[in-house]
Amino acid sequence: MTLHDQTRKANTSKAGSGDSGQIASRLLGWYDAHHRDLPWRIAPREFARGARPDPYRVWLSEVMLQQTTVEAVKSYFRTFVGKWPDVEALAAASTEDVMKAWAGLGYYSRARNLKACADLVARQGGRFPDTEAGLKELPGIGAYTAAAIVAIAFDHPAAVVDGNVERVVSRLFSIATPLSEAKTEIRAHVERMVPAQRPGDFAQAMMDLGATICTPRRPRCMLCPLREDCSATVSGDPERFPVRLPKGEKPLRRGAAFVAVRGDGAILLRKRADKGLLGGMTEVPTTGWTARIDGATTEATAPFPGDWRPAGRIGHVFTHFALELDVFKTVTEVAAPAGHFWSLAHEISGEALPTVMKKVIEAAIPGATKARRV
Numbered sequence: 001m002t003l004h005d006q007t008r009k010a011n012t013s014k015a016g017s018g019d020s021g022q023i024a025s026r027l028l029g030w031y032d033a034h035h036r037d038l039p040w041r042i043a044p045r046e047f048a049r050g051a052r053p054d055p056y057r058v059w060l061s062e063v064m065l066q067q068t069t070v071e072a073v074k075s076y077f078r079t080f081v082g083k084w085p086d087v088e089a090l091a092a093a094s095t096e097d098v099m100k101a102w103a104g105l106g107y108y109s110r111a112r113n114l115k116a117c118a119d120l121v122a123r124q125g126g127r128f129p130d131t132e133a134g135l136k137e138l139p140g141i142g143a144y145t146a147a148a149i150v151a152i153a154f155d156h157p158a159a160v161v162d163g164n165v166e167r168v169v170s171r172l173f174s175i176a177t178p179l180s181e182a183k184t185e186i187r188a189h190v191e192r193m194v195p196a197q198r199p200g201d202f203a204q205a206m207m208d209l210g211a212t213i214c215t216p217r218r219p220r221c222m223l224c225p226l227r228e229d230c231s232a233t234v235s236g237d238p239e240r241f242p243v244r245l246p247k248g249e250k251p252l253r254r255g256a257a258f259v260a261v262r263g264d265g266a267i268l269l270r271k272r273a274d275k276g277l278l279g280g281m282t283e284v285p286t287t288g289w290t291a292r293i294d295g296a297t298t299e300a301t302a303p304f305p306g307d308w309r310p311a312g313r314i315g316h317v318f319t320h321f322a323l324e325l326d327v328f329k330t331v332t333e334v335a336a337p338a339g340h341f342w343s344l345a346h347e348i349s350g351e352a353l354p355t356v357m358k359k360v361i362e363a364a365i366p367g368a369t370k371a372r373r374v
């Protein structure tokens, strides 16, 4: 039986409706005692006394929280509700003032959509729709934000699944399917767990659990209200979940590199610019490193005319791209061109040559970069 099959079997037995109810109940009990106090949130005690969230504040906070941390959002949220306490006030503001108040929060298309959404809601009577379908019709509101507003602002059952929730659920059920392919499975688990009572608090409790206890690194399982329900913590390695596919292939850049060697074994080098990739390191002359595969990778682009012969091709992988360099070699006695210098054979190993340049030189002159004594 594969891990996937084992997991599926375990999930089928663990994720019954009884367990789901128990999970919601434990989570809500924990939330009552340990919820985060956030300026847009109605605390459970106030909720129990009949206080209800303002959909405008919930919407504003959820838009601000897209791609931004809670800590960064707090002061912006206070500024916005101070200046524009309701959706009509925001609609009456100028776009320029809204953009100014948003400055520094990033992803500025959100601010433009925020204003457009406020204008539309105000024109339609000032009330936000209370369904996911209705909310998704508005500018800047996608599936996640719509579900969050429906649950938090209107206390309607909705599967609110952000990155925190994906992590918690992947661990609860030891989901072995890579995260990118497990979205439907995770959503189904969440849908089963959402309780009929307090679905809004349940959504916020899941968010808080993921943010404060079931963190990406070193989850604090001993403090977790769901540890008895969690299959990943039993395995002893909850950080294994969610499972991620290996990163996709990196873009490929190409170029040509030129190894000029003198009769005495000296090699022509130059220093790279101080800033940027491999800043201040030493290299042989090369063309630019681009996505092109044309004349830029031939001996025709050599730093000076000569009898340049192909000496192979090397590959190297940087953080953000892979590089292929066609290597050319010539034996010459020319004076070093401006910005270049001859490095004597016994000095090559002491030069600040990055690995990629050592590969280039070794392709043309095997053993040239190894330490030599005079």
Ligand code: SF4
Pocket (backbone or CB within 6 Å): 168, 171, 172, 213, 214, 215, 219, 220, 221, 222, 224, 225, 226, 227, 228, 230, 231, 232, 233, 238
């Ligand atoms: S027991 Fe640990 S891994 Fe499981 S949900 Fe809680 S914090 Fe996350």
